[in-house]
Amino acid sequence: MSAANGRFAAVFFDLDGTLVSERTGVREARTSVGARLIELGIYPKPASAFADTIEMVIGGIMEDNDWQWPLWLHAEEWMKRSLAVEEIEVSEDEFAELNRVYRDERSDRAEAIHGWPEALAAARGHGPVGLITNFNDGPMQRQKIRGAGLDGQFDGVYISGEVGVWKPEPGIFLHAAEDLGVDPRECVHIGNNIQSDIEGALSAGMTAVLVEEDDRPRPDGLNGEVAWCEDLLEVASWLS
Known part of the structure; x- marks a missing residue:
């Protein structure tokens, strides 16, 4: 897997399954x-x-x-x-x-997934860091962010229930980029769901990175426009 090509104007992360685990x-x-x-x-x-x-x-x-x-x-x-x-x-x-x-x-x-400090630190080397997450209850999602120890880590938090648009619709990605004052074509979104994160980010013109935490093989259907990382530590390496 090659490293990120150049610098991004902003780096966005998904929350559930990417930065935070709620297995039980x-x-x-x-x-x-x-x-x-x-x-x-x-x-x-x-x-x-x-x-x-x-x-x-x-x-x-x-x-x-x-x-x-x-x-x-x-x-x-x-x-x-x-x-x-x-x-x-x-x-x-x-x-x-x-x-x-x-x-x-x-x-x-809610538990933050191993490697999150390194991934967010590497993202900060590019510019603003945002969170784009699907959840209908904004206050509960924000409480989960605090519970996982991630409060204050993002320049913008964009929750579907508050924005009124769900991933993979491009609107929530475009809204996040506009709010941070960046061109979505110069941004990257990192997530663990092919449809909501990867297809959604690509539809908004962003670069996309798929994170697979469960040692599963590379999913079928990924093309050269999508980077694939096995975990957040590899995301940090890719962003560095």
């Missing part, structure tokens, strides 16, 4: 909601059963929306629907507490 955090955070319901004395089943209900509710919504996560589907919405399925009534304060438990547990379990 989401399920555990949902289970923690069930545990809190048990503590409140209003749920007779195991905590994991409420996590199952949440996943069933979300799965039904996703199926109704062609397996695309709708922008309106925040934690509060699937929480409300899951409680209704279980026929559980809670007060406004209890509902707020359940959402707080979920947010805190999920952000606490």
Whole structure:
């Protein structure tokens, strides 16, 4: 793999799966909601059963929306629907507490992926560093960034739920470049998803770098316009 050709006006990163891992955090955070319901004395089943209900509710919504996560589907919405399925009534304060438990547990379990300091330091050698991430709930995503220890690391944070455009649509990439005052054709986006990160960045005129953290072979269909790195340390080397 050759190094970056010249300097970039800005370097953008994806978050989930690229800089932050949540391999078990989401399920555990949902289970923690069930545990809190048990503590409140209003749920007779195991905590994991409420996590199952949440996943069933979300799965039904996703199926109704062609397996695309709708922008309106925040934690509060699937929480409300899951409680209704279980026929559980809670007060406004209890509902707020359940959402707080979920947010805190999920952000606490988010872990920055090995090599992130080196990758971000190398990116800083080019210019501004931005984050472009798909998530409908901006405050929760920002809490996750803080929980992973990445707060303050970016010159701009662009969350689909706040921008109103999801990757791979080029609009969110173009918005990020415009906000930082750079030409998207002089930028690079680094991510782990071929469709949302790689195809999206290319559609906006950016250079794209695919990061594969799981020792999988190079995916089919990558052409010479896309760099491929095995991990963030290799990203740092490519950017240096």
